[in-house]
Amino acid sequence: MEMKGIQQAVAGARMAYRTGRTRPLAFRVKQLKALQKMLTENEDKIFQALKKDLHKSQFDVAIFEVVGLQNEITLALNKLPDWTAPEFVSKNMLTIMDEVYIHREPLGVVLIMGAWNYPLALVIQPLIGAIAAGNAVVIKPSEVSENMAQLLQKLLPQYLDKELYPVVNGAVPETTELLKLQFDHILFTGSSSVGKIVMEAAAKHLTPVTLELGGKSPCYINKNCNLDVACRRIAWARYVNCGQTCIAPDYILFNIWLDPLQMFYGDDPQTSPDYGRIVNRHHLSRLLSLLEGLKVTHGGDYNTQQLYLAPTIVANVDPNAKVMQEEIFGPVLPIVPVAGAEDAINFINNRDKPLALYIFTNDKKLINRMIAETSSGGVTVNDCMIHYSISSLPFGGIGKSGIGAYHGKFTFETFSHRRACVIKSFRMESLNSVRYPPATESKLKWTRWLLMKSHGSSRMKQMMIGLLGVLIAMALKVNNKYLHLYSATHPG
Numbered sequence: 001m002e003m004k005g006i007q008q009a010v011a012g013a014r015m016a017y018r019t020g021r022t023r024p025l026a027f028r029v030k031q032l033k034a035l036q037k038m039l040t041e042n043e044d045k046i047f048q049a050l051k052k053d054l055h056k057s058q059f060d061v062a063i064f065e066v067v068g069l070q071n072e073i074t075l076a077l078n079k080l081p082d083w084t085a086p087e088f089v090s091k092n093m094l095t096i097m098d099e100v101y102i103h104r105e106p107l108g109v110v111l112i113m114g115a116w117n118y119p120l121a122l123v124i125q126p127l128i129g130a131i132a133a134g135n136a137v138v139i140k141p142s143e144v145s146e147n148m149a150q151l152l153q154k155l156l157p158q159y160l161d162k163e164l165y166p167v168v169n170g171a172v173p174e175t176t177e178l179l180k181l182q183f184d185h186i187l188f189t190g191s192s193s194v195g196k197i198v199m200e201a202a203a204k205h206l207t208p209v210t211l212e213l214g215g216k217s218p219c220y221i222n223k224n225c226n227l228d229v230a231c232r233r234i235a236w237a238r239y240v241n242c243g244q245t246c247i248a249p250d251y252i253l254f255n256i257w258l259d260p261l262q263m264f265y266g267d268d269p270q271t272s273p274d275y276g277r278i279v280n281r282h283h284l285s286r287l288l289s290l291l292e293g294l295k296v297t298h299g300g301d302y303n304t305q306q307l308y309l310a311p312t313i314v315a316n317v318d319p320n321a322k323v324m325q326e327e328i329f330g331p332v333l334p335i336v337p338v339a340g341a342e343d344a345i346n347f348i349n350n351r352d353k354p355l356a357l358y359i360f361t362n363d364k365k366l367i368n369r370m371i372a373e374t375s376s377g378g379v380t381v382n383d384c385m386i387h388y389s390i391s392s393l394p395f396g397g398i399g400k401s402g403i404g405a406y407h408g409k410f411t412f413e414t415f416s417h418r419r420a421c422v423i424k425s426f427r428m429e430s431l432n433s434v435r436y437p438p439a440t441e442s443k444l445k446w447t448r449w450l451l452m453k454s455h456g457s458s459r460m461k462q463m464m465i466g467l468l469g470v471l472i473a474m475a476l477k478v479n480n481k482y483l484h485l486y487s488a489t490h491p492g
């Protein structure tokens with residue numbers, strides 16, 4: 001896309017946003033339903049694009065890309081009236097007779113930048129919440145999954161408002177240009193290194209960011225567990241999408257491994273329809289360089305032409321090995337021996353806070369201890385990645401693995417401003433008059449009291465407190481009258 005075209009797309013989105021057409025709920029519902037229709041009517045095109053980009057199977061496209069999106073749209077459609085309703089909050093006595101509430105308003109024109117590994121889900125999932133919250137959205141798919149990027153650019157304008165939701169395609173030069181422009185929020189999914197570039201560009205406009213990054217997600221196996229089941233669940237999570245998943249278990253802290261790979265992919269994973277491919281040559285050679293000098297326990301064979309790297313296991317890995325210095329993001333699973341839970345906790349805490357932590361054990365005490373003594377974006381115990389699928393949980397990182405979170409209502413919140421609203425009437429002036437000059441000891445006492453008390457927001461409580469407010473106002477009226485009389489008869 002030409003630079004002028006990028007500027008025009010963003011300016012067009014802003015102009016369209018200013019017309020106010022995203023404000024009515026009916027409009028947002030219409031866009032969300034159109035998005036739903038886009039997903040159902042184009043299942044095959046979506047599958048073909050993902051097959052070309054990443055060799056994804058129909059099964060994986062359904063469960064990892066599409067189903068979650070359909071559920072998020074249904075949730076947003078069902079909950080939109082609740083999410084957008086004024087949230088009445090507790091008040092102090094000074095505002096007891098007033099309407100005090102939080103109003104969720106759209107942020108404006110937001111930018112969503114996707115990653116290539118789940119190139120549909122990672123663009124559309126945040127888009128759902130951004131539309132629900134009433135924003136205009138500039139969408140920047142990853143150029144690395146080029147077939148999906150092109151498909152999104154073709155399909156989205158056919159279903160959604162063309163001006164409000166433009167798709168900008170391109171690589172680093174185009175992204176750099178895009179990031180020079182002003183947005184009201186940026187949600188970026190990708191690597192920590194590009195995350196820094198995004199945050200720096202956003203800072204120039206004081207634009208808030210949500211950064212969905214990656215890192216090395218550890219997986220601790222305690223001997224008190226069903227090892228067979230544990231290894232199956234870990235292998236599923238490590239090797240799906242050929243290991244190119246942000247929350248895949250990056251390495252194992254333990255010393256035994258029961259191999260379920262033959263059961264998953266047969267004798268030759270290269271011929272298995274369920275086994276994916278590395279996205280491009282650059283990433284394949286990056287992965288091969290991580291394996292250099294290591295004694296591979298299982299797999300390790302590759303085919304550059306086919307972008308194939310076998311499901312690979314490396315046991316007894318030295319924590320200082322290259323494979324332990326950066327996120328693997330491929331089908332390689334190092335096993336690092338640890339002496340026990342204490343050792344594992346220290347190992348985790350000595351490194352950057354990960355996006356996910358996985359613990360396999362039957363020991364409830366140990367689960368609580370590990371959750372209490374470590375930190376990560378999310379935790380799943382006795383399984384991997386499942387927390388991603390629960391829309392009532394916030395999904396995001398901490399420290400180097402990300403800033404902010406989304407999914408379900410959290411996406412709506414990410415793209416909404418919580419506006420503090422107080423609606424007063426002209427009545428009850430005696431209650432207010434305690435703050436007006438001239439200041440007196442008695443007024444100070446009353447104001448302190450009125451400001452300090454905080455009360456719940458239930459209807460019954462509000463009525464009771466309202467009644468109390470009227471009584472206090474009456475008392476203050478009498479008090480004020482005497483104060484005035486006193487001032488008049490005692491000048492100075």
Ligand SMILES: NC(=O)c1ccc[n+]([C@@H]2O[C@H](COP(=O)([O-])OP(=O)(O)OC[C@H]3O[C@@H](n4cnc5c(N)ncnc54)[C@H](O)[C@@H]3O)[C@@H](O)[C@H]2O)c1
Pocket residue numbers: 113114115116117118122140141142143144170171172175176189190191192193194195197212213214215245246247327329355402
């Ligand atoms: N937390 C999550 O939800 C999540 C999901 C998927 C991937 N990830 C992480 O993303 C990483 C892999 O994804 P990726 O390779 O697409 O990430 P990336 O950071 O290389 O690219 C992401 C986006 O940034 C843009 N970009 C790349 N270089 C740029 C530059 N110099 N200036 C401006 N923009 C630039 C690309 O166009 C792309 O759209 C992994 O670390 C993975 O863990 C995180």
Ligand SMILES: CCCCCCC=O
Pocket residue numbers: 064117118244245246247385388389
């Ligand atoms: C259930 C796993 C999907 C994760 C997609 C986001 C990370 O890459």
